[in-house]
Amino acid sequence: MTGGARRRTRLGTLLVFLAAWLCVSCAAVAEFTPVGMAELFPSDRQSKTTLVINKVLERFHYRDFKLDDGFAQSALRNYFDDLDPNRSFFFERDIERFTRGGNRLDDDLDAGKLDVAFDIFRVYRMRVDNRIEYALKLLEEDFDFDKAETYRFDRENADWAKSDAELDDIWRKRVKYDYLTLKLSEESDEEIRDQLRKRYEGISRRVHQFTGDDVYQAFVNAYTGTLEPHTSYMSPSTSENFDISMRLKLEGIGAVLSGENEYTVIQRTIAGGPARQSGQVHTGDRIIGVAQGKSGEMEDVVGWRLQDVVDKIRGPKGSVVRLEVLPKASGSAGRTREVELVRNEIRLEDQAAQSYLIDGPENAPDLRIGVVEVPAFYRDFRAESEGSRDFTSTTRDVRRLIKDLQAKGVDGLVVDLRGNGGGSLTEATSLTGLFIDEGPVVQVKDALGKVDVEVDPYPGAIYSGPLAVLVDRNSASASEIFAGAIQDYGRGVIIGEPTFGKGTVQTLIDLERYLPGNAAELGRLRLTMAEFFRVSGGSTQLRGIEPDIRFDLGPDLSEHGERSLENALPWDRIRPARYSRYRPLDVEPLRQRSSTRIREDDGFRMLMSRGELLSEINEQQEVSLRESERRRESERRDRVLEEERNRFLRARGLDPVDEDADEVDEDALERQQELIDRIQAKEAARILADVIVMQGSADRPRAAMRD
The missing domain is CATH 2.30.42.10 (PDZ domain)
Known part of the structure; x- marks a missing residue:
């Protein structure tokens, strides 16, 4: 992403989001069978499915849905962008041709007519074949890598090509760019040409594998994505694969x-x-x-x-x-x-919360800070439903870890939620209940405006000592519920980066239930039907949780998380819930002390150097096609990252591990990575030590834990 552009959810991303990390055992991929053009026309079943989807969106989606000319035109643009995100196949005249007829698309879709979607795809397939044929011819030529020219590799916001000559030049540079990228990895000329030949032929082959259901799914996801990015359609075959993955x-x-x-x-x-x-x-x-x-x-x-x-x-x-x-x-x-x-x-126990001690932070050598890492909000619902009294649960694990840390005499506790993408709402609510006396934790507002309040299930706090919560840009959903509640109650200090901003709730809907008596399967709709709100009234959507003490470590956050998604629901506010805050904390002195430490910390210097490089990369739209310049640039970036990392590791008494060596010491690599991972946690411990000293907590008995 560059220049502040909004990222579109690419073709099929949401549909295989879960399957991508499930990675279940399966047979080898079947041989490809080309789909004939005559098969790429809408079916009666797809027409019925469209009518049902329209009905479901109108009745149940959280955002008001109105199928008018403006919405249909936006859906058409999204479809073009999803098919050709880098604007390398379609011509400007293709876009204009179909857009001119798009003023009747809302009426067509309202009637279940899908001809334009399939017309566009058939043109797209022809354009792909034409471009791949040209790219393969270019592979038979030699390239001049001493010539001073550049390639615009990010064309998301570029104009559509107006002529064959313009598209030819784009592809000439693209093939040269692909060749040079592989050449920099020290591959031979024969290997490079063979790899690129297979790559380009593969692009064409895969476009020829699109069935009518694939085309329909692609179009409907451009359509639903115009409303909101987390609503998506799964065809009957995709739904079946999803069910297999879940089992x-x-x-x-x-x-x-x-x-x-x-x-x-x-x-x-x-x-x-x-x-x-x-x-x-x-x-x-x-x-x-x-x-x-x-x-x-x-x-x-x-x-x-x-x-x-x-x-x-x-x-x-x-x-x-x-x-x-x-x-x-x-x-x-x-x-x-x-x-x-x-x-x-990938087992639940592998995602289980873990803990460790930080003895004597530099700013308070007499204190002991416990750190509890919570990588996910997990709960074994199956074991619970079968009556097990000892089912796996984030809250149970964290409670046990706190008890163990308390027995070791900790003065404060850091809950580390970095990289925690969420999970069970029940666990987010009950985990919050370990740290507050009583009261609401999160409010959930549905599409009809009804607000339900999830309340702390535990009477009294399990842990009442000094508390910090560490978050980053990948802390999402349930993590934001927990961190938001702790911040609203004033129960602890929130440290790190602004969080992801995923504040909506989705459900899977079987579309057949809305067409009684229909024998054909229609697939499923993943529908956004509610939104989370903090007890203070503000949503976690879009803005996420703003830390009390912020670490600025990476690229512009507008390029990440919910903020980067096109058509994301806006931030909103409802009436606050009734709750009682804890004693307010003056965070300004804490910010100043932390800022001073970070400036002198070689670990944070390393993280910020990496962040600066990533920001530079994010802003880049073009790259040189001169080999000497590319090598110089690649070596510069590698050198900056390596020098900062090695300086940090040696300062901590470790010899850096060469990850590219033929033989890598896996234990040493793990120790190295652990040291890097804990840079922010150690500063969070120092901040919490400042809190304890500032409040005079160090002179009081250590915080008790209730059984």
């Missing part, structure tokens, strides 16, 4: 993937999963190749549909998958790296 064990690499332009991007890694445990896969990294086993051929996946990439990555527990990754921190000028992962079952 099978969670085996794979443990990463949530999304599709951006023609790349598969790591959106976040899952606690306990191989991707996060490796320390070599990070948010924003792009997967450009997938190989099976230790010696399988690396298959280029640029331009693949997201679901097809997921099918390649997932596999049985214990098997090896190798990923060719273009690191986010290297940008488009960087070199790729290969990461080997052993697929594993």
Whole structure:
């Protein structure tokens, strides 16, 4: 994303969001069978489905839905953008042609007519075939990498091409860019041409695999995404795959993937999963190749549909998958790296809360601070429904950890919610109840305006000592409910980055139930039907939770989270709930002391250097096609990151691990990553120590814990 543009949810992203990290065991992907043009016309079943979707959106969606000319035109634009996000296939005349007829699209959709959606896709398929044919011809030529020219790799906001000559030049530079990127990874000329030939042929082949249901699903998701980004449609076949995924064990690499332009991007890694445990896969990294086993051929996946990439990555527990990754921190000028992962079952216990001690923060050597890491809000609903009295639960685990820390004589507690994407609302409510006496935790407003209040289920606080909550840009949903309640009550100090801003509630609706007597399956709608509000009245939607003490570590947050999604619901406010605040805390002195420490901290210098590089990369729209400049730029970025990291590690008494070495000491790499991961937690502990000293808590008996 560049220039403040709003990110669109790419084709199929929401549909395989969950499947991407479930990565369940499955058979090999079936052989491709081309779909004939004669099959790409709307069916009677799809027409009926559209009528049902319109009805469901009108009656149940949280945002008011009105199918008028403006909405239909926006849906059409979104459809073009979803099919061709980098504006590399369609001509301006294609857009104008279909847009002119779009003034009747609202009436067509209201009547269940879908001809324009299929007309556009058939033109799209022809445009793809034409471009791929040209790209393959370019691969037979030589490239001049001494010539001073640039390639605009981010064309999301560029004008559509007006002529064949203009599109030819775009593709000439694109092929040259793709070639140079692989050349920087030290691949041979023969290997590069072979890989790119397979890549381009794969793009065309996959477009030819789109069935009528695939086209329909793509269009409906552009349609629902015009209303709000978390509402999406699953065709009957996609619904069936989703159900299979939910029934099978969670085996794979443990990463949530999304599709951006023609790349598969790591959106976040899952606690306990191989991707996060490796320390070599990070948010924003792009997967450009997938190989099976230790010696399988690396298959280029640029331009693949997201679901097809997921099918390649997932596999049985214990098997090896190798990923060719273009690191986010290297940008488009960087070199790729290969990461080997052993697929594993992602179990609840692997996501369980954990704790550790920070003895004697530098600013208060006599204090002991306990840290509880909560990577997810989990609850074993199946075990609970079967009557188990000892089912797995975030709240139960955290309560036990606090009791253990209390026995070790901690003076304060940090709850670390970084990277916690949410989970069970019940757990967010009950966990909050460990720290407050009584009262409401979160308000939930539905599409009819009815407000339900989730209340602390525990009478009295389980832990009443000094408290801090550490969050980051990936803390979302249930994490924001917990952090927002702690902040509203004044129960603890919130530290870190502004959170993700996911404040809406979705449900899955089987569409067949709204068409009685219909024999055909219609699929499902993932529908936004409610919104979370804090007890103070403000929503967690869009704005997220603003920390009391903020760490500015990375790129502009307008490019991340809910703020970056097009058509996201706006922030809103309702009447506050009735609750009693704790003693107010003056955070300004805490901010000043923390700021002074951070300026002198080599760990934060490393994090901020990385953040500055990421900001630079995010703002970049063009890249040089001169090899010497690309190598210089890649080496500069790698050098900055390596020097800052090594300086920090050596200051902490560790020899840096070369992650690209043939033999990597996995234990040393894990210790190195743990040290880096705890940089912010240690500063949160120092801030909490300041709170304790400022309030005179150090002279009082340590906070008691109720049984």
